[in-house]
Amino acid sequence: MVQYSQARFDASFAALSDATRRGVLEQLGRADASITDLAEKFHMTLTGMKKHVGVLEQAGLVTTEKVGRVRTCKLGLRRLDEEAAWIERYRQLWDARFDELDKVVEELKRKEKVDGRKKRK
Amino acid sequence: MDARRESEPTPMKNRTTVERKSERELVVTRTFNGPARIVFEAWTKPELFKRWWVPKSMGMTLLSCEMDVRVGGKYRLQFGHGDSQSAFFGTYREVAPHSRLVWTNEESDDGAVTTVTFEEKGGKTLLVLHELYPSKEALDAAGTGAADAMGETFAQLDELLVTLGASAGRP
Numbered sequence: 001m002v003q004y005s006q007a008r009f010d011a012s013f014a015a016l017s018d019a020t021r022r023g024v025l026e027q028l029g030r031a032d033a034s035i036t037d038l039a040e041k042f043h044m045t046l047t048g049m050k051k052h053v054g055v056l057e058q059a060g061l062v063t064t065e066k067v068g069r070v071r072t073c074k075l076g077l078r079r080l081d082e083e084a085a086w087i088e089r090y091r092q093l094w095d096a097r098f099d100e101l102d103k104v105v106e107e108l109k110r111k112e113k114v115d116g117r118k119k120r121k
Numbered sequence: 122m123d124a125r126r127e128s129e130p131t132p133m134k135n136r137t138t139v140e141r142k143s144e145r146e147l148v149v150t151r152t153f154n155g156p157a158r159i160v161f162e163a164w165t166k167p168e169l170f171k172r173w174w175v176p177k178s179m180g181m182t183l184l185s186c187e188m189d190v191r192v193g194g195k196y197r198l199q200f201g202h203g204d205s206q207s208a209f210f211g212t213y214r215e216v217a218p219h220s221r222l223v224w225t226n227e228e229s230d231d232g233a234v235t236t237v238t239f240e241e242k243g244g245k246t247l248l249v250l251h252e253l254y255p256s257k258e259a260l261d262a263a264g265t266g267a268a269d270a271m272g273e274t275f276a277q278l279d280e281l282l283v284t285l286g287a288s289a290g291r292p
Contacts, residue, residue, distance in 0.1 A: 087140075108159045
């Protein structure tokens with residue numbers, strides 16, 4: 001998988017450490033929104049929300065675009081990454097299963113060997 | 122014991138791959154360090170099957186496992202997670218010892234037809250699991266279900282990694 005730089009990691013964790021910012025991400029997961037919308041939804045001043053969005057933007061979790069006087073925020077997620085993550089989760093499930101199956105196979109192999117020796121005696 | 126040592130060089134962990142072949146198909150592959158008859162046995166004997174099908178990280182327990190492995194035979198797996206229970210059941214359509222298994226999944230209309238083939242080469246077995254879903258939506262939902270099965274924490278961490286990945290990939 002992709003290598004993440006430590007600075008990015010720190011920025012992202014810092015961004016996610018705040019409940020409002022997590023709420024904003026959740027909200028943007030449902031639909032894009034302007035800073036004004038977000039400020040209203042989270043009962044916050046425009047300046048306060050701008051600060052939060054700034055932190056999320058810095059961490060690359062959110063992108064913003066200004067059209068006229070309105071700044072619209074959206075998640076920094078791309079479709080391709082979602083698909084890749086979906087497959088990766090599925091892979092992890094099977095990988096966990098197959099690690100256990102490895103153990104069963106090893107045990108059966110051992111048993112076969114022991115049984116084989118007994119028969120030869 | 123000596124015999125044990127010689128038959129057991131440190132087992133290498135083989136890689137599991139998953140590929141979405143089409144909108145309705147998913148293919149999982151993995152090599153096992155043992156002959157096909159052994160791997161097949163682990164898929165068809167309930168007492169062996171239940172030892173690996175539900176790894177701890179899934180956050181569920183397998184309460185019961187019945188498998189009547191023959192063409193037209195049924196299987197039924199009963200799971201427990203927290204206070205709730207769920208079942209996974211269906212019918213074996215093809216059973217070719219040591220080489221091929223096909224079963225249906227019948228809890229809903231969205232169930233897949235699963236084909237597992239076991240191909241032995243030099244004492245190792247290449248396993249290919251192919252799932253065919255009735256629709257793209259059914260496959261999408263199954264993937265989400267698998268994610269849920271891996272536990273919420275795990276899914277959350279993954280989501281975080283994707284988010285980070287998305288940001289890392291941006292110019």
